[in-house]
Amino acid sequence: MRAVPIIALYALEEALRRRIFHVVLVLTALYLALYWLGADTAFEEVQQFGGELPVEEKELTGGTLFGLSMFGTLFLGAVLAAFLTLGAVRGDAERGLLQPLVVRPLGRSALLVGRLLGAAAVCVPYVFAVFTACALITRAAGDWWPDQFLRPGAELAAGVLVIAVLGLLGSVFLSATANGIAIFMVFGAGLVAGLLGQIGEALNSDTLQTVAERTSWALPFEALYQDALYRITSESRGFTGLAIQLGPFGGAQAAGSNLQLWVATYFVAALGLTLAAFSRKDL
Amino acid sequence: MPPALAVHDIAKRYGRIDALKGVDLTVEPGELVGLLGPNGAGKSTLVKIACGLIRASRGRAEICGSPAGSPAARAALGYLAELFRFPGWYSAEEVLRLHQRLAGSHGGQSERRELLDLVGLAEAHRVRVDAMSKGMQQRLGIAQALVGTPQVLLLDEPTSALDPAGRRTVRALLEELRRRNIGVLLNSHLLSEVELVCDRVVILSHGAVVAAGSPAELSRPRGVEIETDRGFKHFADAGRDEVPALVEQLVAEGHRIYGVHVLATSLEEEYLQAVGGDEA
Numbered sequence: 420m421r422a423v424p425i426i427a428l429y430a431l432e433e434a435l436r437r438r439i440f441h442v443v444l445v446l447t448a449l450y451l452a453l454y455w456l457g458a459d460t461a462f463e464e465v466q467q468f469g470g471e472l473p474v475e476e477k478e479l480t481g482g483t484l485f486g487l488s489m490f491g492t493l494f495l496g497a498v499l500a501a502f503l504t505l506g507a508v509r510g511d512a513e514r515g516l517l518q519p520l521v522v523r524p525l526g527r528s529a530l531l532v533g534r535l536l537g538a539a540a541v542c543v544p545y546v547f548a549v550f551t552a553c554a555l556i557t558r559a560a561g562d563w564w565p566d567q568f569l570r571p572g573a574e575l576a577a578g579v580l581v582i583a584v585l586g587l588l589g590s591v592f593l594s595a596t597a598n599g600i601a602i603f604m605v606f607g608a609g610l611v612a613g614l615l616g617q618i619g620e621a622l623n624s625d626t627l628q629t630v631a632e633r634t635s636w637a638l639p640f641e642a643l644y645q646d647a648l649y650r651i652t653s654e655s656r657g658f659t660g661l662a663i664q665l666g667p668f669g670g671a672q673a674a675g676s677n678l679q680l681w682v683a684t685y686f687v688a689a690l691g692l693t694l695a696a697f698s699r700k701d702l
Numbered sequence: 703m704p705p706a707l708a709v710h711d712i713a714k715r716y717g718r719i720d721a722l723k724g725v726d727l728t729v730e731p732g733e734l735v736g737l738l739g740p741n742g743a744g745k746s747t748l749v750k751i752a753c754g755l756i757r758a759s760r761g762r763a764e765i766c767g768s769p770a771g772s773p774a775a776r777a778a779l780g781y782l783a784e785l786f787r788f789p790g791w792y793s794a795e796e797v798l799r800l801h802q803r804l805a806g807s808h809g810g811q812s813e814r815r816e817l818l819d820l821v822g823l824a825e826a827h828r829v830r831v832d833a834m835s836k837g838m839q840q841r842l843g844i845a846q847a848l849v850g851t852p853q854v855l856l857l858d859e860p861t862s863a864l865d866p867a868g869r870r871t872v873r874a875l876l877e878e879l880r881r882r883n884i885g886v887l888l889n890s891h892l893l894s895e896v897e898l899v900c901d902r903v904v905i906l907s908h909g910a911v912v913a914a915g916s917p918a919e920l921s922r923p924r925g926v927e928i929e930t931d932r933g934f935k936h937f938a939d940a941g942r943d944e945v946p947a948l949v950e951q952l953v954a955e956g957h958r959i960y961g962v963h964v965l966a967t968s969l970e971e972e973y974l975q976a977v978g979g980d981e982a
Contacts, residue, residue, distance in 0.1 A: 425803045436791040515786040519846060522753045523804035524776035702755040 422525030423533045430503070430537020439502050440541075443495065447549060450491060455556045458484050462561035481563025482652040488553035489575060489651070493644055494606075496546040496579035501602040503538040504586030507531070510595030512702045521702060528694050531587060535690065538583045546576040566654040571647035577682055578640035578647075582606065584686055588693040591700060608634065609641035616645075616672070635672075639682045645672040704767035706731050706854035706885025707752055712761035714747050714909075721747045723909040724761065729854065732883040734876055736896035739906035740977050745889045746784055748906070749856050752887070753781050766853050777806070780852030782843045784859045784889070790832035794823055794842050797831065798849055805850030817845040820878070822871050836863040844872065854885040861892060873899050897969040905976045913976040920972045924965035931958040 434440055465480045508531075511517040520530060550572045557563050565571065585605060589598040612634035619627025635641040649672055707729040714722040722744045729735045739745045750756040752763050754771025765775035788797045798814045807813060818824050821841040831839060840863045847855055861869045869892075876899045879886055890896050896903060897917045905913040913920060925938040926945055930952060937948060942964045949959055 421806075422804055425800070429800060433789060433791075436789075515783060516789065518753075518755060518783040519781070519786055519788070519801070519843075520804065521755060522776055522779060522781045523801065524773040524806065525804055526773070699757070701757060702750070 422523070422529040423536065426520075426525070426530055426533025427536035427540065430534045431540050434503050434537060434541045440499075443499055443502075443545075447495060447545075450495065451549070451552050451556065454484075454488055454491070454553060455560065458557055458560035465561075477561055477563055478652070481557055481561050482565075484561075485553060485557045485563070485565060485651055486648050488557070489550070489571070489644070489647060492546060492549045492553060493575055493578055493640070495549060496542055496575065497582045497602075497606050497640075499545055500538060500542045500579045500583035501586050501599055501606075503541060504534070504583050505590055505598040505602060506595035507534050507587055507590040508697055508700070509590055509593060510598070513594060518702055527697050531694055531697055532690075535583060535587055538587075539580055542579045542583060543576045546579050547572050550575055565651035567650040571650045574643040574647040574650070578643040581638075581640045581643070581682065581686060581689075584689045584693065588689050588696070591693055591696045605638060606640075609638040609644075612638065612641050613645060632672075636681065639678070639685050642672075642678055643682060646678055648672075703731060704764070705729060706733070706766060707856075707887055708764045709748065709752065710762050712748065712751055712758050712763055714744070714751065714756065715759045720909050722751075722758075725906070725909070725911055727887075727904055727911070727914075729885040729887050731853065731885050732880050733902065734880055734886045734888060734900045736900035736903040737887055737889040737906065738891075738893065738896060738903060738973055743906040743977070744909040745906055746858055749781075749858050749887065749889055752856055753779065777850070778853040780847035780849070780855040782847040782855075782857045782860050784862075786843055788831045788839070788842065788846070791830060793828050793830050794818060794834075794845075795827045797842060797846060801846050801849040807850035809850070813849070817848050820848070820875060821845045822868075837865060837868050840864055841868065841871070844875065852884065854887070855879060856887050856889075858889045859891065860888070861890065861895060869895060893968075893970045893973055903969065905973055907977040913972065917969050920969060921966040922972070924967055927963040927965055928952060928959060929961035929963075931960070 461480055461484055462477070465476045468476060506514070508517065521527065554565060554568065582602065582605075586598065586602050589601050592598075593601060612631045615627050616631030616635070618624070619631055635645060705728045707727070709725055709727040712722055712725045713720065725744070725748060727735070727737075727748070737745050737748070747756060751758045752765065752770050754776060757771075763770035766778040768774035768778070792800070795814055795818070798817060801807075802809060802813065809816075815824065815827070818827050821844050823838060823841050823845065826834070826838060829838070831842070834842065840860065844857070844860055847857065861872050864872060873895065876886060876888070880901075888896065888900060900917065902914065902916050903920060904911055923941050925936060926940040926942075926948060928935045928937070928948060935952065935957075937944070940948060945962055945964065949962065952959060
């Protein structure tokens with residue numbers, strides 16, 4: 420495991436020096452600028468109602484906007500995690516980047532763990548930075564701050580790490596392009612699960628809600644996202660609380676204490692499967 | 703002292719295809735062995751098994767006495783893949799630094815400079831891989847394979863992208879490696895190059911060894927040709943030992959002798975015969 424930090428540093432350097440990272444930074448800056456514009460406009464327009472609505476206007480606006488920004492943050496984090504892991508094994512092997520590293524006395528497990536740590540070292544600070552920037556923008560635009568801050572941010576970051584480990588797993592079996600498509604389809608499946616849950620709640624359909632719940636646990640980045648959404652307005656009560664819970668792209672759902680254990684188990688199992696598959700792979 | 707590389711009864715099966723069918727091969731320390739064969743003969747598969755990149759279906763491969771793929775075997779090994787690439791944003795020096803850290807080499811900058819100098823890239827140590835020609839990248843690949851002073855070097859087509867000057871540099875480098883007692887397995891399509899530098903040659907075809915020996919052992923005598931003032935005289939059944947008598951006889955007959963050539967088949971001819979005329 421001596422080689423883990425060397426590979427992690429290599430992966431980190433790769434992430435920071437690749438053009439894709441610069442593109443992500445530019446897109447993020449654009450996204451934050453648009454979010455600021457949108458938040459500013461939304462709060463201004465809501466103020467014009469002057470308390471005519473039967474809800475806490477500032478709370479509803481802030482919670483909804485910030486919930487929307489969390490989806491954007493998760494999406495950008497997922498894009499980054501996917502690009503950092505989608506070609507880690509088969510893609511790099513096909514390009515001839517992997518073989519010179521694998522023949523060194525470092526062990527295949529160390530190589531993959533190092534790559535995952537490198538991706539985490541980029542994705543986790545990135546998600547926290549965007550999450551914090553959005554919270555600060557929401558406060559600047561409408562004097563609103565989430566009920567819980569650190570836990571939802573950590574859950575989004577954990578969600579992105581789950582996507583990263585799934586990307587790494589896919590990279591053992593699929594070429595980079597196929598894996599990229601697969602990761603975004605999996606991400607989309609999580610999104611659909613959230614929408615199904617919302618529809619199920621609106622229609623009071625147990626079947627739809629069960630399907631949504633099981634899917635979100637099978638793809639725990641979705642369950643983490645829903646729990647994070649719930650936590651940013653966890654102290655909202657009454658009609659305002661209900662309105663906020665119908666968040667964008669998936670309703671807020673408190674996941675309970677089992678979620679952390681499930682995510683940890685899921686992560687370790689996915690990583691274990693990745694290591695086992697890679698250890699037997701001909702390169 | 704165990705062989706630098708020992709391969710015993712190695713077989714590899716991909717589905718219904720036998721890529722290797724029980725190959726035996728050894729490379730002693732300081733020995734340069736050329737691995738020849740047509741495309742699809744199993745050369746790269748054999749090299750990859752020795753590196754631990756591919757698992758054999760049967761048999762065993764050892765690097766300096768340690769099972770191929772084990773940490774000890776990898777620590778003793780240098781490898782240049784046929785198709786390889788280094789991150790484009792790294793400079794030559796950064797590539798070597800990364801491999802020094804992975805190989806646990808404490809050679810530092812002096813090792814990096816020595817290796818770049820050895821492959822003729824001393825002036826290009828700060829050039830990014832992206833800005834390098836294919837030949838420069840191949841030289842860098844060879845330098846990378848030498849990081850950590852390996853005891854055995856597996857080179858898969860190391861000169862395919864090099865110009866004649868680059869090939870000469872690599873030949874000189876291989877001679878130097880022999881002097882340093884490093885065992886080398888050279889997988890190459892360039893028969894003339896293999897003939898020039900290798901102590902032994904192993905020819906693979908359809909996953910099996912079809913010929914092995916020194917280039918001299920593999921070649922067959924084709925007679926003696928003597929250049930005289932009346933043209934060339936060819937003695938098909940004669941060999942080196944018969945040359946003095948033949949010359950004496952021709953001189954006695956009043957010929958003037960300008961040159962004597964002991965003829966033998968080239969490695970290329972032997973190779974083509976061994977692989978049954980398969981495309982090289």
